[in-house]
Amino acid sequence: MADEFAKGFAILTGGGMVWMTISAWLTTESFEGTQLIARPPEDPGTYAQFALLLRDVTTWFVIFGVFAFWIGIPVFRELRAYLEDDAGAR
Amino acid sequence: MSGKRTDTDDSTEPRTDDISEPEGSEARRAVRTDGGSDTRSDGGIVPQDDQAPTWSERKQRTQGLSRLTYEYFERSRREDEDLRRASDYVERDVLAFPTWPHEMIRNLAITSFFIGAMFFLAAAVPPHLPGPANANSTPAVILPDWYLYWSFGLLKLTPLNPELALLGGEKLVSDRVYGVVANLVVVSIIAMVPFLNKGAARRPVEEPGWAALGVGGVVFAFTIAALAVKNLIAATFPIGNHELFDVTFLLPLVAAFLAYAVLKTMREGYMFELNRRYFRLRPPK
Numbered sequence: 001m002a003d004e005f006a007k008g009f010a011i012l013t014g015g016g017m018v019w020m021t022i023s024a025w026l027t028t029e030s031f032e033g034t035q036l037i038a039r040p041p042e043d044p045g046t047y048a049q050f051a052l053l054l055r056d057v058t059t060w061f062v063i064f065g066v067f068a069f070w071i072g073i074p075v076f077r078e079l080r081a082y083l084e085d086d087a088g089a090r
Numbered sequence: 091m092s093g094k095r096t097d098t099d100d101s102t103e104p105r106t107d108d109i110s111e112p113e114g115s116e117a118r119r120a121v122r123t124d125g126g127s128d129t130r131s132d133g134g135i136v137p138q139d140d141q142a143p144t145w146s147e148r149k150q151r152t153q154g155l156s157r158l159t160y161e162y163f164e165r166s167r168r169e170d171e172d173l174r175r176a177s178d179y180v181e182r183d184v185l186a187f188p189t190w191p192h193e194m195i196r197n198l199a200i201t202s203f204f205i206g207a208m209f210f211l212a213a214a215v216p217p218h219l220p221g222p223a224n225a226n227s228t229p230a231v232i233l234p235d236w237y238l239y240w241s242f243g244l245l246k247l248t249p250l251n252p253e254l255a256l257l258g259g260e261k262l263v264s265d266r267v268y269g270v271v272a273n274l275v276v277v278s279i280i281a282m283v284p285f286l287n288k289g290a291a292r293r294p295v296e297e298p299g300w301a302a303l304g305v306g307g308v309v310f311a312f313t314i315a316a317l318a319v320k321n322l323i324a325a326t327f328p329i330g331n332h333e334l335f336d337v338t339f340l341l342p343l344v345a346a347f348l349a350y351a352v353l354k355t356m357r358e359g360y361m362f363e364l365n366r367r368y369f370r371l372r373p374p375k
Contacts, residue, residue: 017207017210017211020215021210021211021214021215024214024215025214025215031218031220
């Protein structure tokens with residue numbers, strides 16, 4: 001259980017750091033303006049395009065990774081333990 | 091054996107099985123679990139370690155779930171001790187890892203990781219450097235750092251400062267002094283908590299009342315901090331200042347009540363799990 005938490009946490013922090021870095025580069029207007037979630041530039045170059053793609057990838061990596069390790073796998077294990085207990089009681 | 095054990099100990103503690111009579115080498119050989127050879131002639135008695143609770147500590151845990159948890163722990167400890175007494179098990183001499191290299195290598199790895207993260211962030215996402223502050227103009231919003239918002243919020247308790255009819259509608263103390271006194275009251279309450287409850291419970295379910303108090307306190311820390319920035323809250327969320335003031339004091343109560351209800355409900359399931367695990371481990375004879 002603790003291992004699963006650590007894995008989800010590592011995905012959240014590691015992916016989040018990559019996401020935050022790219023967002024600070026490309027989707028931040030200014031310090032006073034919108035930070036991290038502003039509109040991406042109109043005509044990004046090749047590298048910026050790749051970085052924006054990586055930003056999308058890390059977004060979903062974090063969302064799915066955290067969901068899988070913090071919710072999906074524990075729920076699956078609880079269900080399996082419950083069903084096995086049920087079968088053992090019968 | 092240490093001096094803590096008395097003669098009453100042997101009579102009150104439940105005997106586990108026949109291993110409690112370690113006299114005679116046959117009985118000793120029957121329970122030996124460590125694979126060691128029967129070389130010691132004195133039975134290999136190992137003194138009870140200092141982790142075991144004293145008798146005054148035992149007597150304090152007299153009721154409820156903490157008592158049940160404690161009894162399980164105490165029985166398993168007693169069985170371990172009987173096993174040790176009955177066998178020629180010798181405790182290891184090494185109680186920890188040496189500082190070098192074991193601990194240092196691990197610490198260096200962790201330190202390198204965090205220093206690397208700091209260098210990476212400082213290089214990749216450099217912080218914004220604003221222009222020099224103008225000492226001649228007062229900023230529009232004056233606020234302390236965020237971790238002092240709770241204290242700043244306690245200075246805004248003006249509606250709670252009563253206007254006394256005895257004084258002809260005057261207030262006993264000014265609102266500013268009232269806010270400072272409120273800080274003292276809150277800090278005093280927090281300082282008193284360790285003396286009211288020493289925290290013997292390991293889990294919130296064991297002490298739902300105290301856990302609920304803690305939840306209420308944490309929520310109040312957030313709501314009073316929100317009250318400190320009520321002008322920003324009013325600009326961002328559709329909530330008036332009066333409603334925010336009410337929510338500041340009602341939300342902690344609601345949260346504490348909910349936490350108490352949930353933990354009280356969880357208690358039965360927790361005790362059931364505890365019983366089930368225990369009897370799966372040590373089935374009743």
